[in-house]
Amino acid sequence: MLDCIAISSFEYMVLQSPWGATTTKAVSPCSLADVMSEQLAKQLDEESNAFPDSPDVNAALDAGEEPETDCDLMLAQMLQMQFDKEFDTQLRTEEKKLNGDSKLSISFENYRMVHPYEDSDSSEDEVDWQDTRHDPYKADKPTTTPRKGFTGKGKNITTKHDEVVCGRKNTARMDNFAPEINVGDGLGMDLKLSNQVYNSLKQHCHSEQRRSARLHDKKEHSTAEQAVDPRTRLLMYKMVNAGVLENINGCISTGKESVVFHADGGSMEEKAVPDECVLKVFKTTLNEFKNRDKYIKDDYRFKERFSKLNPRKIIRLWAEKEMHNLARMKKADIPCPEVVILKKHILVMSFIGKDHVPAPKLKEAMLGSEDMNRAYYQVSIILGYYDPWCNLVHADLSEYNMLWHQGKVWLIDVSQSIEPNHPHGLEFLFRDCRNVSTFFQKGGVSEAMNVYELFNVVSGLQLSGDSEADFLAQVRKH
Numbered sequence: 001m002l003d004c005i006a007i008s009s010f011e012y013m014v015l016q017s018p019w020g021a022t023t024t025k026a027v028s029p030c031s032l033a034d035v036m037s038e039q040l041a042k043q044l045d046e047e048s049n050a051f052p053d054s055p056d057v058n059a060a061l062d063a064g065e066e067p068e069t070d071c072d073l074m075l076a077q078m079l080q081m082q083f084d085k086e087f088d089t090q091l092r093t094e095e096k097k098l099n100g101d102s103k104l105s106i107s108f109e110n111y112r113m114v115h116p117y118e119d120s121d122s123s124e125d126e127v128d129w130q131d132t133r134h135d136p137y138k139a140d141k142p143t144t145t146p147r148k149g150f151t152g153k154g155k156n157i158t159t160k161h162d163e164v165v166c167g168r169k170n171t172a173r174m175d176n177f178a179p180e181i182n183v184g185d186g187l188g189m190d191l192k193l194s195n196q197v198y199n200s201l202k203q204h205c206h207s208e209q210r211r212s213a214r215l216h217d218k219k220e221h222s223t224a225e226q227a228v229d230p231r232t233r234l235l236m237y238k239m240v241n242a243g244v245l246e247n248i249n250g251c252i253s254t255g256k257e258s259v260v261f262h263a264d265g266g267s268m269e270e271k272a273v274p275d276e277c278v279l280k281v282f283k284t285t286l287n288e289f290k291n292r293d294k295y296i297k298d299d300y301r302f303k304e305r306f307s308k309l310n311p312r313k314i315i316r317l318w319a320e321k322e323m324h325n326l327a328r329m330k331k332a333d334i335p336c337p338e339v340v341i342l343k344k345h346i347l348v349m350s351f352i353g354k355d356h357v358p359a360p361k362l363k364e365a366m367l368g369s370e371d372m373n374r375a376y377y378q379v380s381i382i383l384g385y386y387d388p389w390c391n392l393v394h395a396d397l398s399e400y401n402m403l404w405h406q407g408k409v410w411l412i413d414v415s416q417s418i419e420p421n422h423p424h425g426l427e428f429l430f431r432d433c434r435n436v437s438t439f440f441q442k443g444g445v446s447e448a449m450n451v452y453e454l455f456n457v458v459s460g461l462q463l464s465g466d467s468e469a470d471f472l473a474q475v476r477k478h
């Protein structure tokens with residue numbers, strides 16, 4: 001029965017050829033008895049003995065030959081090192097978890113397995129240049145005296161007041177000076193500074209630091225003579241970016257209270273912008289014009305606000321005051337610049353001039369006799385009708401604050417202008433009349449009145465005095 005099953009199972013074997021069609025090959029039948037026969041077992045044993053014999057390791061060891069195990073030892077040491085690192089890391093984690101935030105901590109230092117290869121240096125001659133303690137080129141600092149104040153005994157005693165010890169200590173203390181103070185390598189030269197020299201250097205270092213801080217603060221928060229601070233420059237750039245101005249060309253003039261720049265006008269939605277404009281940047285320092293307060297603190301329009309402002313915010317109030325004064329004068333048809341926009345302490349106005357050339361001041365204008373008479377007539381009208389038209393007194397009227405343009409006199413710099421009811425209104429008006437009378441009399445205007453006559457005509461008062469002091473005393477009484 002078994003023979004029949006074996007024959008039916010292995011009667012044919014189908015072979016698949018990788019290059020073409022499959023082929024069939026008849027396999028000779030083999031009975032189970034043949035498989036289990038002793039002859040077949042011997043045949044299989046002979047076939048297994050046909051392979052080459054492997055070398056006998058024990059025989060090689062007996063013969064005295066040592067196998068190569070260096071690579072295995074190194075691999076084992078590396079694995080052990082990695083295991084030790086992982087063990088130490090896990091130990092640190094457990095130590096941190098156990099201690100937590102407790103002030104009393106438990107250390108597992110004795111249980112750590114530090115591999116000996118971790119503490120070994122790669123080279124005996126290698127120097128860690130980041131560690132200044134082992135820097136061979138760093139000079140030795142002077143040794144400090146003990147707490148008792150002296151070292152040595154008998155004749156060899158050295159106190160803390162020793163000249164050499166103090167000199168070397170002072171040299172070492174120079175390292176604590178500011179970085180910008182170059183002290184050199186005093187320790188390397190064994191330099192000994194006396195207390196007097198060291199104190200002088202220390203005082204000079206502190207003075208230079210304070211001076212540098214003051215200069216930096218002044219540069220960042222003040223307007224220089226022909227330049228502006230970063231905040232003012234940012235405001236000017238914002239005007240250009242907003243399209244109010246096309247570009248800013250340069251500085252026209254400087255004064256005690258402001259710096260004036262020329263610019264090309266842009267466009268605004270609410271009002272037209274002139275083709276040529278000026279930027280009047282009021283200086284944020286009070287060094288050159290310290291008496292601003294007497295023009296503004298008694299003005300009822302700004303009296304309440306003046307007392308609550310610090311000196312730097314008063315500058316913005318000063319620019320606002322000029323804007324309102326120019327607007328009032330423009331309504332009275334007095335020739336003056338037209339206000340475009342006000343941004344903090346920057347006032348943008350129309351340009352009095354042509355083609356980037358500003359109109360000359362009345363002091364610098366070369367006027368003939370006819371133009372000089374015409375100018376005097378215009379100034380007298382402005383002075384005589386200042387109160388009815390715009391209710392203002394210029395308070396600084398002179399040939400330097402009047403421009404000659406297109407055959408007319410134009411008034412500028414009216415930030416200090418006040419109303420006649422100001423406590424010092426008549427006094428300032430007298431000063432304006434004096435400046436106008438003196439200039440036109442020197443200019444050859446025969447019709448120019450003296451200061452007393454001009455003041456009486458403008459003010460409507462009938463005052464008299466033997467001298468200017470007596471006249472001013474009567475003016476102050478009114």
